[in-house]
Ligand SMILES: Nc1ncnc2c1ncn2[C@@H]1O[C@H](COP(=O)(O)OP(=O)(O)OP(=O)(O)O)[C@@H](O)[C@H]1O
């Protein structure tokens with residue numbers, strides 16, 4: 001096990017900054033998930049930790065020791081990619097013990113280790129078979145078993161489940177989380193799937209354009225996004241974003257005639273008085289259509305179901321937003337729209353940065 005630190009890490013490819021001044025410390029035994037859109041630099045960061053790509057500037061440290069100059073094989077890491085490459089002509093057992101054999105570990109030790117990983121991954125029945133005979137989920141388990149059998153200090157996983165069928169993915173995800181806690185190995189997991197990140201991570205590192213946007217535990221990432229990007233990247237259906245204009249008595253929603261009154265502890269006074277344009281971020285789960293009086297009137301566009309929940313859409317100007325339909329009888333387009341006060345997130349329209357009444361430590 002090891003603590004990993006990235007210090008002002010930048011990685012350039014011919015002048016293009018794929019990773020731009022990233023600093024992060026991953027604690028010993030922690031499960032950190034790198035999350036972000038395609039091309040944001042997740043794989044490049046992971047490969048630099050693995051020793052497969054060189055830092056242009058900055059440092060990679062394992063337990064406080066700079067490892068920039070060490071090759072992948074000198075770093076005691078194990079890496080598993082999206083597409084597993086098992087040796088097709090070797091049995092599952094031979095595949096799993098391959099890294100130990102390559103290191104000249106004794107037969108007795110190999111047998112003991114094999115029993116251990118076979119037990120963890122429940123691969124006992126597969127040992128004599130060959131990779132070609134296994135479904136992708138099982139092959140991925142073999143790859144993970146092969147990765148952990150030599151007790152790596154760090155486990156690096158790059159979208160390891162994305163080639164697996166949806167139905168097995170969830171099960172594998174659960175098993176992987178369970179396994180990581182059992183092993184206690186420092187793990188960095190890369191994905192662009194926010195649900196995967198939310199369910200696996202001790203902490204999520206959200207990246208965009210080569211930079212870290214936010215580092216938070218999953219709940220905090222959901223409830224306390226630092227900017228519009230973080231707010232919209234996390235959560236499904238996506239956070240609504242509504243233009244706000246400070247007016248007498250509150251904040252007007254877009255070009256509607258609806259004004260929201262906002263408690264003082266939700267928004268600093270300066271934001272209201274400065275006349276500076278704001279944006280309201282509010283997740284669909286925090287907007288309700290109800291039979292209760294109060295709330296605001298906004299015309300309903302559409303009612304539809306997602307899973308067991310009934311959603312409604314409403315329009316402000318050109319933009320359609322979503323909320324949850326909580327009326328007893330779903331018919332009709334009349335209803336009162338309520339915004340949960342605690343679900344209102346305010347952003348500076350110019351910078352996209354969150355405007356919070358008090359910055360919670
Ligand atoms: N060897 C390379 N040479 C040139 N450009 C590269 C190289 N590797 C990555 N890049 C570029 O760096 C950027 C980051 O790539 P990276 O693979 O790290 O993204 P990612 O976040 O893993 O994306 P994805 O979710 O699609 O896997 C991309 O614009 C990519 O084209």
Ligand SMILES: [Mg+2]
Pocket residue numbers: 042043044
């Ligand atoms: Mg990638």
